[in-house]
Amino acid sequence: MQTNLADFIKGTPEGAEAEAILRACVHCGFCTATCPTYQLLGDELDGPRGRIYLIKQVLEGAEPTHKTQLHLDRCLTCRNCESTCPSGVKYGRLVDIGRKVVEQRVARPLGERIKRTTLKEALPRAGLFKAGFKAGLMARPLLSAKLQDKLQPPRPAGQWPTTQHARKMLVLDGCVQPAMAPNINAATARVLDALGVQLVIAPKAGCCGALRYHMNDQDGGLADMRRNIDAWWPYVDQVEAIVMTASGCGVTVKEYGHLLQHDGAYAAKAKRISEMTRDLSEIMPQFEAQLAERMKGRVGKRVAYHPPCTLQHGQQIRGKVEGVLRAVGVDVTLCAESHLCCGSAGTYSVLQPEISMALRDRKLTHLEATGADEIVSANIGCLTHLQSGTDIPVAHWIELIDRAL
Template structure:
């Protein structure tokens, strides 16, 4: 694709990156076949190819309209198109540039501005989010259904392991997971403990930055990144083996730290080291597969349907590890039809685009239920909560199932 950048963006970091990405696109349209919003809406501008044209027009100086912003807002950033693209177009990075430009050039309606500001302030702030979630869980039964869908039932926390081990890994606790689904973190620590690895958490680490980044608050998102690097760095210097991610959305973002901070001389080198250490728990456990088979035993759950989050299979390009590991532990894993498609959660998408989000959720659940599972498992807190809001079949993180199988 030929480009002719406008003066306002020519020879800037965003302009150079957008230009390189656009030039890789060959207009083939393969991406539309795997785009969830294009499948639902059938509008070229609600598919990757159409959005790429809109962004091309923006960087070439065409007027940026509210319509352009709407089409970019509808994108889930699931990055399924990247997996499909034969030319390696980095659409996820391009759409973030496009969104940044629309935020600068288009004034949103007041209600949207307030909603997005509230989400960007409230959700990543665990000091506010956690007590609010506790109140919501206490009164969950009497909440309106739309609100109840966003408040998962409170878990009875497992016991955090207390053993000390020479091998140590650092884990991101996350901003919402400790209050919404605390047992995901505890289960991760318990499984690693059974394998002789101690899990440590940096108390000053917070949101990975994804929430603010995808809502268009780029400067605040970069501050989140820097704060986490500062919090983690002493542990990195002490020699932790890895930074463990059990929320694939967080993992996909942390693995972008080096790119996002590439022009920050104070953080660029450390960000690269953070990315080198960051691994999803699905990338860590395969090396312990033989040991896991000796410390687990088959329980009552023996058939599961697995929903691989977009941030795992497309964002991190991690595929097959969860299915292989659970199968090795004696669990039958069934993938639904079109398992590459998004469930509609996508961070705050279910709040900003509820109609599309719930349509995708119901479509995903229909295909998961067709597998007749005892349990639905996934790998991201948002996907788990979103799916559970639409089904009576239990939905959990797959690491919780592994923890349940521990015999030690």
């Protein structure tokens, strides 16, 4: 795609990156076939190709409008288009660059500004979110049905193992997961402990940075990333890997090296951290034989697996979760349209509730059609979003293994 950047961005690192991405696009439109918002809305500007044109116009000097902002806001950043694109267009990076420019030039209505500021200031702070979540649970009977669905009481975390092992791995505790699902990391710690690996939490690590970064507070997101690097750095020579139990966090941490490549103080450290980061599904295959021996067919139920977009499209990891579960004797299946987003997408379910709920209901229709007794996934956002619309239990896949052990 021929591109002529405006002076305000020409010659900048972001401009060079955006230009390379734009030039890779050949307008083929394959991306529209797998874009969830295009599937629902049928508008070219609510698909990747249309949004690419909008971003191109803005970066070439056209003045963005509220309409421009709306079409970019409606993007889930699921990156399904990246999996489909034959030209390797890095759409996720382009939309971040475009959104930042539009955010700087288009003033949002007061109500939107308040909502977005509340989300990006409250959610990344684990202590503040935990207090707010507890208060919400106490007031749950007084809230609307939609809010009650979002405020599901967490399952008890259970005991964190205390055994010391020679093999050690770090795990990110995150921001909302400790309050909403403390059982996920605890279950991971117990499973790895049974396999001779000690899971360690760095106390000062917190939000991975994705939440603020993708809400156009990119400076705030980068600050969260630097804080995590500082928290993890003393451990890097003591651990085998940094394990991610939330694929939404994992895709971001794996991109630290790219996002901080122009930061003289953090570029090398960020690259090392990204290289050490592994989704839990990348860690567990080495233990399949041990797990199969220990579990011995203890999971008799039929399980449907929902692969998060951040895992299958963002990290380009497919088949590993199902492979581990099948190897240890679990009857697991994928549903129809397993490549499409469930509609959670971080804060999207709050900011774009109608589209989010439509995608959730479409996903649940397919998941329930499998006849599964339980739904499992690999990301906290997907788990809570799906559970809000079904009576079928929804859990992280590692919890299934933890219960069987």
